[in-house]
Amino acid sequence: MKNTYYHQLLENNKDWVKNKIDKDPTYFEELSKGQKPPVLWIGCADSRVPANQITGTLPGEIFVHRNIANMVVHTDMNMLSVLDYAVNHLKVKHIIVCGHYGCGGVEAAMQNKSLGLINKWIRNIKEVYKENITELNKLDSDKKRFDRLVELNVKAQVYDLAKTSIVQQSWKNETGLEIHGWVYGLNDGIIKDLKVSMDSTAHLDDIFTLDLEKK
Numbered sequence: 001m002k003n004t005y006y007h008q009l010l011e012n013n014k015d016w017v018k019n020k021i022d023k024d025p026t027y028f029e030e031l032s033k034g035q036k037p038p039v040l041w042i043g044c045a046d047s048r049v050p051a052n053q054i055t056g057t058l059p060g061e062i063f064v065h066r067n068i069a070n071m072v073v074h075t076d077m078n079m080l081s082v083l084d085y086a087v088n089h090l091k092v093k094h095i096i097v098c099g100h101y102g103c104g105g106v107e108a109a110m111q112n113k114s115l116g117l118i119n120k121w122i123r124n125i126k127e128v129y130k131e132n133i134t135e136l137n138k139l140d141s142d143k144k145r146f147d148r149l150v151e152l153n154v155k156a157q158v159y160d161l162a163k164t165s166i167v168q169q170s171w172k173n174e175t176g177l178e179i180h181g182w183v184y185g186l187n188d189g190i191i192k193d194l195k196v197s198m199d200s201t202a203h204l205d206d207i208f209t210l211d212l213e214k215k
Contacts, residue, residue, distance in 0.1 A: 037063045040086035040095045042079070042157070044070045049100045049184055054191065063090055068121055069105030069153065070097055072160040080166070087170050093177060095161060098191070099154040100184040106150050125149075128156045154181040155196050162198050163208045171200050172212045 020027045037060060041051040045066045052062060065082040072079060086092045099106070108115060109125035129136065132152050139145045158181040161167055170177040181196040201209045 031060055035060050035063070035090065037061050037086075037090060038093045039063065040083070040090075040092045041065065041098060042067075042070055042072060042095065042161075043098045044068065044100055044103055044105070046100060046103065048186055049098070051098070054184060054189065063092060068118070069103055069109075069125055070099045070157060071105075071121070071124055072097065072157040072164075073121075073124060074160065074164065080164070083161075083164065083166050087166050087175075087177065091175065093175075095167070095177070095179045096182055097154050097157045097161065097180070098182040098184055099150050099157075100186055101147050101150055102186050103150050103153075106153055107146060110146065110149060125153055128153050131156075151183055151192075151194055154183055154194060157181070158196050158198065159204070162201065162204055165210055165212065168201060168210050169212050169215065172214050174214075 017028075039062045041062045041064045043049055043051055043064065043066045045068055051064050051066075052058065055062065063082075063086050065079060067076075067079065074080075083095075086095070105118075105122055106125055108118065109122040109129060115122070129149055132149070135152075136145045136148060139148060158179055161179050167177065167179065176199070178197055178199045181194040183192045183194060184190075185192065
């Protein structure tokens with residue numbers, strides 16, 4: 001059979017397993033007993049932004065959900081299911097929305113090209129663009145506007161996380177949950193903390209604060 005990249009992935013897996021077992025014979029036995037990650041990562045599906053590698057963490061330390069442009073969409077049952085499981089079953093203490101400079105989804109949202117199905121997804125980013133158009137237009141280059149929209153999009157997703165009943169119920173129950181916004185730099189590998197962390201509904205408009213009973 002012709003040696004393809006596909007088959008090379010399988011060979012890589014065997015090498016990885018051997019390396020792990022050589023270092024710790026019980027590695028997989030212990031890993032298989034369960035997971036208790038302290039972090040839920042909501043990141044972009046871009047292949048250049050792998051959560052574990054860029055944070056120097058191991059399997060079992062980060063619960064990961066990825067989609068185009070790291071979006072928190074309130075009608076996305078996939079994202080909501082991951083969020084519910086992470087918060088209410090895994091009891092994560094941190095949720096990180098991590099975008100990245102050079103994001104193709106954000107770039108597409110700044111244009112008027114029709115991209116088929118993806119139009120419906122990036123419309124959410126277009127709304128962020130429209131809401132911040134005054135600030136963006138003050139910047140003197142397309143690159144600066146692009147980078148800033150990446151940051152503004154992450155901030156918007158953090159606020160959308162805070163608006164979910166899942167997160168607000170956790171805060172009501174005083175579990176210690178915190179949510180954060182980061183941006184990763186493809187050109188230097190550095191993560192930028194956007195300083196948009198929240199641990200309560202204090203930063204939300206009253207209309208988005210739900211009347212929930214403590215459980």
